[in-house]
Amino acid sequence: MSQLLEQNVDTVSESVAIVATAGNLAGVLSYPQDRPTIGRLVVAGPHPLLGGTMENNVVRAVAEGMAAQGWITLRFDYRGVGNSEGPSMCDAEAMQSFWKTSEVHDECERWTDLRDASRWLCELDESMQPLVVVAYSFGNWVLSHWLEQNGKPDVVVGIAPTLDQHDLKSLAQTSVPKLVLAAEADFATRAESIQAALPSWKNTKTEWATDRDGHFFRGHEPWLCQRITNFLSDLQAEASP
Amino acid sequence: MSALRKNPTVNDIILLTGATGLVGRYVLRELLRSSRAKIAVLVRATSEKHAQQRIAAVLDWLKIDARLRQRVTTCVGDLARNDFGESQATQDCLQRCTTVVHAAANVSFSNDRDEELAKTNVLGTRQLLQQVGPQLRHWIQISTAYVAPTFDDIGVEQEAKQFDFRNDYEVTKAAAERMVMAVAATRGFALTIARPGIVVGEYDTGRASVFQGFYQPLRAVARLADRAKKNSVGKVRIPLRINVSPEGPRNLVPVDWVARVICELVRHGENARGIFHLTPEGSMQNGPTTSRDVFNAARSRWQIEGMTFLPELREKDMTTFERGFYRHLQQIAPYWSGEPRFDDRQRQALLPHLPCPRIDEAAIHRLLDYAVETKWGERSEKIAVTNKFAAADYFERFLPKYAPLSTLPRLSNVTAEVGFRVAGIHRGQWRCRLVRGDVVAVQRAACEGAAVVFEADGDTLEAIVEGKLSPQQAFFERRVEIAGDIEMGLKLAMIFGQFIVEFPYAAQLQRGQTHVAVA
Numbered sequence: 001m002s003q004l005l006e007q008n009v010d011t012v013s014e015s016v017a018i019v020a021t022a023g024n025l026a027g028v029l030s031y032p033q034d035r036p037t038i039g040r041l042v043v044a045g046p047h048p049l050l051g052g053t054m055e056n057n058v059v060r061a062v063a064e065g066m067a068a069q070g071w072i073t074l075r076f077d078y079r080g081v082g083n084s085e086g087p088s089m090c091d092a093e094a095m096q097s098f099w100k101t102s103e104v105h106d107e108c109e110r111w112t113d114l115r116d117a118s119r120w121l122c123e124l125d126e127s128m129q130p131l132v133v134v135a136y137s138f139g140n141w142v143l144s145h146w147l148e149q150n151g152k153p154d155v156v157v158g159i160a161p162t163l164d165q166h167d168l169k170s171l172a173q174t175s176v177p178k179l180v181l182a183a184e185a186d187f188a189t190r191a192e193s194i195q196a197a198l199p200s201w202k203n204t205k206t207e208w209a210t211d212r213d214g215h216f217f218r219g220h221e222p223w224l225c226q227r228i229t230n231f232l233s234d235l236q237a238e239a240s241p
Numbered sequence: 242m243s244a245l246r247k248n249p250t251v252n253d254i255i256l257l258t259g260a261t262g263l264v265g266r267y268v269l270r271e272l273l274r275s276s277r278a279k280i281a282v283l284v285r286a287t288s289e290k291h292a293q294q295r296i297a298a299v300l301d302w303l304k305i306d307a308r309l310r311q312r313v314t315t316c317v318g319d320l321a322r323n324d325f326g327e328s329q330a331t332q333d334c335l336q337r338c339t340t341v342v343h344a345a346a347n348v349s350f351s352n353d354r355d356e357e358l359a360k361t362n363v364l365g366t367r368q369l370l371q372q373v374g375p376q377l378r379h380w381i382q383i384s385t386a387y388v389a390p391t392f393d394d395i396g397v398e399q400e401a402k403q404f405d406f407r408n409d410y411e412v413t414k415a416a417a418e419r420m421v422m423a424v425a426a427t428r429g430f431a432l433t434i435a436r437p438g439i440v441v442g443e444y445d446t447g448r449a450s451v452f453q454g455f456y457q458p459l460r461a462v463a464r465l466a467d468r469a470k471k472n473s474v475g476k477v478r479i480p481l482r483i484n485v486s487p488e489g490p491r492n493l494v495p496v497d498w499v500a501r502v503i504c505e506l507v508r509h510g511e512n513a514r515g516i517f518h519l520t521p522e523g524s525m526q527n528g529p530t531t532s533r534d535v536f537n538a539a540r541s542r543w544q545i546e547g548m549t550f551l552p553e554l555r556e557k558d559m560t561t562f563e564r565g566f567y568r569h570l571q572q573i574a575p576y577w578s579g580e581p582r583f584d585d586r587q588r589q590a591l592l593p594h595l596p597c598p599r600i601d602e603a604a605i606h607r608l609l610d611y612a613v614e615t616k617w618g619e620r621s622e623k624i625a626v627t628n629k630f631a632a633a634d635y636f637e638r639f640l641p642k643y644a645p646l647s648t649l650p651r652l653s654n655v656t657a658e659v660g661f662r663v664a665g666i667h668r669g670q671w672r673c674r675l676v677r678g679d680v681v682a683v684q685r686a687a688c689e690g691a692a693v694v695f696e697a698d699g700d701t702l703e704a705i706v707e708g709k710l711s712p713q714q715a716f717f718e719r720r721v722e723i724a725g726d727i728e729m730g731l732k733l734a735m736i737f738g739q740f741i742v743e744f745p746y747a748a749q750l751q752r753g754q755t756h757v758a759v760a
Contacts, residue, residue: 049735050713050731050735051714051716051717051731051735053714055717056714056717057717057718090739090742092648092649092652095649095652095735095736095739096652098732098735099652099653099654099655099732099736102728187728188728214727215727216716216717218717218718218719
């Protein structure tokens with residue numbers, strides 16, 4: 001069941017219900033209007049307690065921007081967020097824990113939401129085109145957990161990875177092609193942490209976002225889409241005979 | 242003794258006059274909310290359609306929903322005209338009404354309008370008394386505390402007998418009181434005389450529909466401040482000596498409280514026979530509002546220097562500038578130089594649960610904010626309704642009041658100073674002090690040095706506190722900026738967002754609870 005949300009010259013957006021193990025997740029599917037898609041892309045958003053919804057500026061802009069570039073994209077709300085089913089994180093215990101540690105005890109379980117959203121998109125679009133996961137902020141940790149559980153995206157993009165907050169070992173070690181868009185003056189991760197860690201990450205291209213609103217990229221969302229598009233185009237060119 | 246019931250029921254009709262005035266409209270709102278009776282409003286108009294339009298505008302202004310509106314019947318009638326009440330619909334209401342709340346009055350303080358005053362306040366009351374039918378059980382006469390006889394400069398809750406009134410307004414209001422008392426004694430209906438002090442806008446928001454009396458000197462000050470040149474630190478110099486005692490009482494009462502008291506008097510029926518002063522309580526903590534409170538608020542509102550009190554200032558010693566200022570206040574001169582205190586023990590004894598809120602400096606700020614936002618009533622009511630939200634009210638009253646009721650702020654256990662800088666029509670800066678997560682103080686103060694400062698315009702703040710926009714989403718949309726410790730700011734936004742879910746500002750308004758009185 002889906003509902004047409006928006007239709008413009010280039011893209012169509014529909015609200016969708018994603019069948020997931022944690023219950024139905026609310027999502028928005030966006031795709032080009034009159035041309036075949038060139039790939040499948042899922043966006044994993046920031047922490048639910050820090051405004052992590054599919055309406056987050058980065059999440060929405062990447063999903064819509066990449067749809068305009070020819071991708072079928074899916075953004076979604078984690079369980080308990082917005083209209084997604086499941087227990088909310090907004091209880092006193094979780095918030096207290098989050099205030100102290102920036103963590104909630106079962107937050108990494110959201111990796112199944114990402115897995116289920118990706119599976120749902122692949123079942124919807126059986127084109128066998130590449131599956132790209134774009135993870136933003138806390139989404140990097142979710143992605144890392146999914147990779148640890150044998151998740152198999154074809155390409156991953158990490159925007160403002162939260163290296164100072166989370167152990168992103170599986171994301172670092174996966175051999176799938178990776179683009180990391182690291183923010184300077186990022187309140188969540190010190191630049192030196194990224195500079196120290198990223199050289200050891202496998203198959204990773206890093207781009208620094210300077211003067212782009214730190215962790216938040218407000219007003220610089222098109223720049224993100226452009227970097228992702230360029231990276232994916234380069235990969236495609238490399239793969240072409 | 243007739244079998245008087247206490248609270249008007251669904252079968253009763255309450256006839257209300259003066260519903261388009263300041264007090265009358267709030268009485269209408271309270272009657273709709275607190276009783277189940279039908280309300281017939283008598284309104285001056287050229288036709289029934291015109292009458293309905295006038296009342297619809299009032300109901301819109303009050304934000305009365307469709308369900309409550311169904312209980313309002315509009316009747317055409319001008320109390321000042323001889324042919325008052327000749328339409329069939331009006332006659333029906335007059336014949337069937339069981340309670341009358343007579344709030345219609347001409348409130349001009351000008352002494353060259355004695356005929357108009359007498360027509361509305363005395364003859365109009367007489368006409369209404371003659372026209373109401375035999376069903377009438379209870380009459381509530383809205384008068385003024387200033388007709389009270391005074392002993393040792395204290396106005397008492399007794400019959401208006403003296404004749405040394407300050408102006409024709411008081412003369413006619415006292416005459417109307419005496420007339421209703423005489424008729425009530427003859428016809429046997431219960432009579433309540435409600436005598437408010439100086440009625441000002443709503444306590445919580447400053448909202449008002451007219452800006453006379455109390456507002457006049459402040460408007461004159463505002464005009465001077467607007468014209469004066471600001472110095473290097475943004476202050477204006479107004480060389481004005483205020484010729485009243487700074488500690489002199491000002492009997493200011495918020496209109497929403499006045500309306501609630503009147504509706505309680507309606508509800509008490511025959512038990513509310515007598516004269517009741519709706520004035521600041523003698524026992525009030527910190528005493529009633531003083532002239533100092535009023536002018537201090539004006540000083541800080543317009544950043545004024547040079548305005549001082551000099552009670553003994555005589556006209557011959559005034560500067561030309563001062564003479565110009567005082568010329569604007571001629572009409573209110575009888576009240577300007579000094580006011581009596583009022584005894585209100587009868588009202589307190591009957592309604593001990595409804596103490597009069599003190600109009601303190603913060604409340605005066607709210608009154609001024611609203612007055613300025615609506616250009617002292619010159620801006621259309623529609624805009625006034627749109628601008629009902631007041632950042633000052635939220636930070637200075639709502640937040641300190643409700644934050645302690647929520648466990649959420651304490652989750653952080655944080656001790657810090659948090660600043661809120663609001664731009665646009667609600668502009669101002671507030672500083673919130675958190676000690677181990679408890680909100681211990683919120684006050685108007687500069688944000689410099691605060692650990693976190695949230696910046697937004699008034700519309701965004703309104704959307705956030707009404708629960709229409711999450712603080713974090715507002716941040717992602719660049720409608721809110723966070724300066725200082727970003728992580729703490731985002732986490733505070735998380736807690737603030739949940740606090741708003743618990744205590745949304747708009748929902749409090751819609752529930753019509755006593756602490757927020759925006760319609």
